[in-house]
Amino acid sequence: MTQDFLPQQPAFPTSRPRRLRRADWIRRLVAEQRLGVDDLIWPIFIHDETKNAPIPSMPGVERLSIDHAVAAAKEAQQLGIPAIALFPATDPKLKTDTGKEATNPENLICRSVRAIKAATKNIGVLCDVALDPYTSHGHDGLLRNGEILNDETVPVLVEQALVQARAGCDIIAPSDMMDGRVAAIRQGLDREGFQHVQIMAYAAKYASAFYGPFRDAVGSSVNLGAGDKRTYQMNSANGDEALREVALDIAEGADMVMVKPGMPYLDICWRVKQAFRLPTFAYQVSGEYAMLAGAAERGWLDRTKVAWESLLAFKRAGCDGVLTYFALDVARMLADGRQS
Ligand code: PBG
Numbered sequence: 213m214t215q216d217f218l219p220q221q222p223a224f225p226t227s228r229p230r231r232l233r234r235a236d237w238i239r240r241l242v243a244e245q246r247l248g249v250d251d252l253i254w255p256i257f258i259h260d261e262t263k264n265a266p267i268p269s270m271p272g273v274e275r276l277s278i279d280h281a282v283a284a285a286k287e288a289q290q291l292g293i294p295a296i297a298l299f300p301a302t303d304p305k306l307k308t309d310t311g312k313e314a315t316n317p318e319n320l321i322c323r324s325v326r327a328i329k330a331a332t333k334n335i336g337v338l339c340d341v342a343l344d345p346y347t348s349h350g351h352d353g354l355l356r357n358g359e360i361l362n363d364e365t366v367p368v369l370v371e372q373a374l375v376q377a378r379a380g381c382d383i384i385a386p387s388d389m390m391d392g393r394v395a396a397i398r399q400g401l402d403r404e405g406f407q408h409v410q411i412m413a414y415a416a417k418y419a420s421a422f423y424g425p426f427r428d429a430v431g432s433s434v435n436l437g438a439g440d441k442r443t444y445q446m447n448s449a450n451g452d453e454a455l456r457e458v459a460l461d462i463a464e465g466a467d468m469v470m471v472k473p474g475m476p477y478l479d480i481c482w483r484v485k486q487a488f489r490l491p492t493f494a495y496q497v498s499g500e501y502a503m504l505a506g507a508a509e510r511g512w513l514d515r516t517k518v519a520w521e522s523l524l525a526f527k528r529a530g531c532d533g534v535l536t537y538f539a540l541d542v543a544r545m546l547a548d549g550r551q552s
Contacts, residue, residue: 245527247520249292249546253338253493254539256284257429258324259301269425270498271505273537275301278324284540285328285335291543295336295383297535298324301430302345310354311346315371319346322379329380338412339376341369341397342388350427350435352388352444360444362390369393370400377406385470387414389444395464412493413466416454416480419445422473422499429498454480455487462488470535473497475522478529485530494531496522501537516541520551 221227232242259265259275267273276284281298288296300320306313313319325337342352343365349355353365365388373384384401386393394413401409419442427433446453458469469488471481472495485492504522508515519538526534536542545551 245524247524247527247542247551249543250294251523251527251531251533252293252539252543253295253297253533253535254288254293254543255297255299255535255537256281257299257301258320260303260320267425267429269428269502270537271502271509273429273501273505275429278320278327281324282327282331285332285337288540288543289332289335291540291547293335293539293543294533295338296328297338297340297385298328299340299426299430300324300345304431307346307348307435309348311343311368314343314346315368315375317375317378319375322375325376325379325381336382337380338383338385339381341373341376341384341386341393343368343372344388344432344436345430347432348435350432350437350439352441353390362392362444365390366393366396370396373397374400374404374406377401377404377409381409383410383412383468385412385414387417387472389414389417389441389446391460392464394461394466398465410467411465412468412470413458413461413464414472414495415458415461415466415469416477416484417445417470417472418448418477420448420473420476420497420499422476422497424499425502426498448476451480451483455483458484458488462490467491468493468532470495471531473500474526474534475500478525481526481529481531491532492530493533493535494526494529495535496526496537498537505537516545520545 232238257275258281262277264274264276264280285296298321321339328337344350344352351360353360369388461469468491470493471477471484474494474496481494504518507513519541523534
């Protein structure tokens, strides 16, 4: 397809592609993509404890106290990271069948947003909208007779988005995959005067085994048990359907869209960007991080090099940015003037 536009190339030995790889300076000069700090969104985990706690399945990542989350946000801001995404590890005692803690204006997320917003000036705060950190069954929506209820869940998600917006959240990111939730959230936000609050829809979110370590981090794996999310998250076999999901979310008012997970779905990133030309993000999820960071911890891979290479792949696939647990590593490297 693209071949039509390529000039005819002379053959070897006239053509020697290695000429443009001879030295660092020429490689930099002809590089097609660049990874910069502006491409990064840093997801962090917060818990209601005074000390940080490591997450064994995510080497190098910790659940942070609110105070440490504020310090992390300040460091991210100083390094130039444009936005952070907050995820709560909810006290198991607060988890219920209906996940009502999600709509408590004093919940961990709302308190964290207020604290971070009070301490920073130029960093965006993104909050997930979904019930799974708050439900005793670990699902993203309300559950009745084994079914995740769509239309009953949507108003709860709107209320969850509203408590987050009132706390000062800049980007509402619905990750629940209920149908119609983007439109309902947009209406709810606008009704309360939150016209400026952005929506980044987890538009093409797959039912993925790569979320395992995240569920450890927020403590929802025990709740979900042997259950899975295949009645609402997408089937990994499908690509065309991702385009339909994204089209719906855009029609419902999404400002930005996301593909998740990232690396196993680079084809989807590419297709979404080509089809819609909207700000498009990928989530390099916990399992992707665990593979790379875990192997690096054993000395099998070079952590910063594989982080860099994996993130550059998202740029090549057309993404405007990436949610990545490597964000701080990469931002520090960039601040030191290092690339990979
Ligand atoms: C919640 C949510 C999940 C992730 C982000 N938001 C888990 C899930 O859907 O089970 C996963 C992120 C990651 O694995 O890093 N709905």
